[in-house]
Amino acid sequence: MSALISAPPTAQNGGHTLNGGAKKPSRLKGLQCRECGQTSEIAPKHVCEMCFGPLEVQYDYDVIASVISREKIERGPRSIWRYQDLLPVEGTPQVDLGAGFTPLIKCNNLAKKLGIKSLYIKNDTANPTWSFKDRVVSTALSRAVEFGFDTAACASTGNLANSVSAHAARAGMKCYVFIPSDLEIGKIIGSLIYKPNLMAVKGNYDEVNRLCAEVADRTDWAFVNVNVRPFYSEGSKTLAYEVAEQLGWQAPDHVVIPIASGSMLTKIHKGFNELMKLGLIEQRDFRVSGAQAQGCSPVAQAFEDGHDFVKPVKPSTIAKSLAIGNPADGIYALDTMRSTGGNAAMVSDEEVVEGIKLLAETEGIFTETAGGVTIGVLKKLAESGKIKPDETTVAYITGIGLKTPEAIADHVGAPLQIAPNLASFEAALGRKL
Amino acid sequence: MRDRLRLTFEKDKVADPVVCQMAKQFDVTFSIRRANVETDAGWMDLELQGDDAEIERAIEWLENAGVLVSPAGGDVLAG
Numbered sequence A: 001m002s003a004l005i006s007a008p009p010t011a012q013n014g015g016h017t018l019n020g021g022a023k024k025p026s027r028l029k030g031l032q033c034r035e036c037g038q039t040s041e042i043a044p045k046h047v048c049e050m051c052f053g054p055l056e057v058q059y060d061y062d063v064i065a066s067v068i069s070r071e072k073i074e075r076g077p078r079s080i081w082r083y084q085d086l087l088p089v090e091g092t093p094q095v096d097l098g099a100g101f102t103p104l105i106k107c108n109n110l111a112k113k114l115g116i117k118s119l120y121i122k123n124d125t126a127n128p129t130w131s132f133k134d135r136v137v138s139t140a141l142s143r144a145v146e147f148g149f150d151t152a153a154c155a156s157t158g159n160l161a162n163s164v165s166a167h168a169a170r171a172g173m174k175c176y177v178f179i180p181s182d183l184e185i186g187k188i189i190g191s192l193i194y195k196p197n198l199m200a201v202k203g204n205y206d207e208v209n210r211l212c213a214e215v216a217d218r219t220d221w222a223f224v225n226v227n228v229r230p231f232y233s234e235g236s237k238t239l240a241y242e243v244a245e246q247l248g249w250q251a252p253d254h255v256v257i258p259i260a261s262g263s264m265l266t267k268i269h270k271g272f273n274e275l276m277k278l279g280l281i282e283q284r285d286f287r288v289s290g291a292q293a294q295g296c297s298p299v300a301q302a303f304e305d306g307h308d309f310v311k312p313v314k315p316s317t318i319a320k321s322l323a324i325g326n327p328a329d330g331i332y333a334l335d336t337m338r339s340t341g342g343n344a345a346m347v348s349d350e351e352v353v354e355g356i357k358l359l360a361e362t363e364g365i366f367t368e369t370a371g372g373v374t375i376g377v378l379k380k381l382a383e384s385g386k387i388k389p390d391e392t393t394v395a396y397i398t399g400i401g402l403k404t405p406e407a408i409a410d411h412v413g414a415p416l417q418i419a420p421n422l423a424s425f426e427a428a429l430g431r432k433l
Numbered sequence B: 001m002r003d004r005l006r007l008t009f010e011k012d013k014v015a016d017p018v019v020c021q022m023a024k025q026f027d028v029t030f031s032i033r034r035a036n037v038e039t040d041a042g043w044m045d046l047e048l049q050g051d052d053a054e055i056e057r058a059i060e061w062l063e064n065a066g067v068l069v070s071p072a073g074g075d076v077l078a079g
């Protein structure tokens, strides 16, 4: 087991095997529509031609069961690729910066504050570009290279843009990234440094969406969350696999997850269920709860209203990484929370700031606004008894605070200014040394 | 040109035959792929075909008629 990330092997030395060489039965059966069940071949497409429902990768779990084991996983790389048997990439992963295998931290200080007993934070700020998006992008682009794409693209409010830019640079792919023009500077620089073609679109989020849908339709690029979305979203399952492994091969009782498109939430649920199906962890019930910001809470609102569809909204919140008004997987996230006995809740921008500060002050973890949403909701659910005190709970912190300092700059005080002498320090300290 | 759209209807619009009216007024054809209309709200995924400008006008008309129009399959923009 090593943290070394080698350069991807080339086709000449046998790395680029697409189903190639040995005649192993494939783990991948094809794509299936989540709505009408129609199946099709593995291909870079994301919507069902019949009903416009989203396509999902279908696996042959008997084949997977015959090759996977806890021991094999534990011998694998310290990255998402230790779980490759459960990911839709067939050859050696071609696009790898070492995403995943981030710390799971027992948080007794925060737990005590919230009145619960057993709390863990999955600290996914510890990724190559400091958000969980590295998991989905490494998966999507590794698959995209297998499909033969030479260009990566996305439309993003920041984290996905950073991750696609970095992974494309690493893979030597051309890269086109679209962002709304009002993003935080940290997220703009965090893309530019990798030298993508970065387009800041002057328009509202609806206009950005419309433009990017048209571009995706007219190009033969791997748009990570469009035509290769079925492969992209599977990468989030590793957030469940790692937590199970880090808890000593078991599922927690309750997970709290931020929602933008709703993809990560549904895939974490899927991840734990797959491990149970394969006998890698014991079968048990666990609850899935979702977190949104009040200024963009279409899923949490539908949960509250008891609707079984999600009404699109116009986002207005400091949590820009969760500001997706028309979430592609919103209804599936809703289903998951309801069917597991979980909850959805939303917090105000003030509570987002409080959440960021609370996590930093109690546990030493500096998260961005999305993490503030998660901690704010965790607090709400704990205080209202919706997280039971003795449930082992895992909250997913998915992005780093250094990308969104604007959000908290006015809420963290200022350093004490002192002169370069002891007297001045003692005056500030309020006592003699 | 074709456009895949989700129309969302509030309670007071659920019973209105807006899609039919749209097809009569504009030179576009539509096919409904999936829908779920309840008494207090509903949605419909449809594909519109026609030339760009005509589709634009049809969408604008739907919005003015109080229907929420968004891309089917959700936002392309991600976090």
Ligand SMILES: Cc1ncc(COP(=O)(O)O)c(C=O)c1O
Pocket: A131, A132, A133, A159, A160, A258, A259, A260, A261, A262, A263, A264, A265, A321, A322, A370, A371, A398, A399, B078, B079
């Ligand atoms: C930091 C962070 N957390 C969570 C999410 C939610 O992701 P999803 O679209 O899978 O719900 C995003 C991006 O969308 C994000 O940037």
Ligand SMILES: [Zn+2]
Pocket: A033, A034, A035, A036, A037, A038, A048, A049, A050, A051, A052, A053
């Ligand atoms: Zn279908």
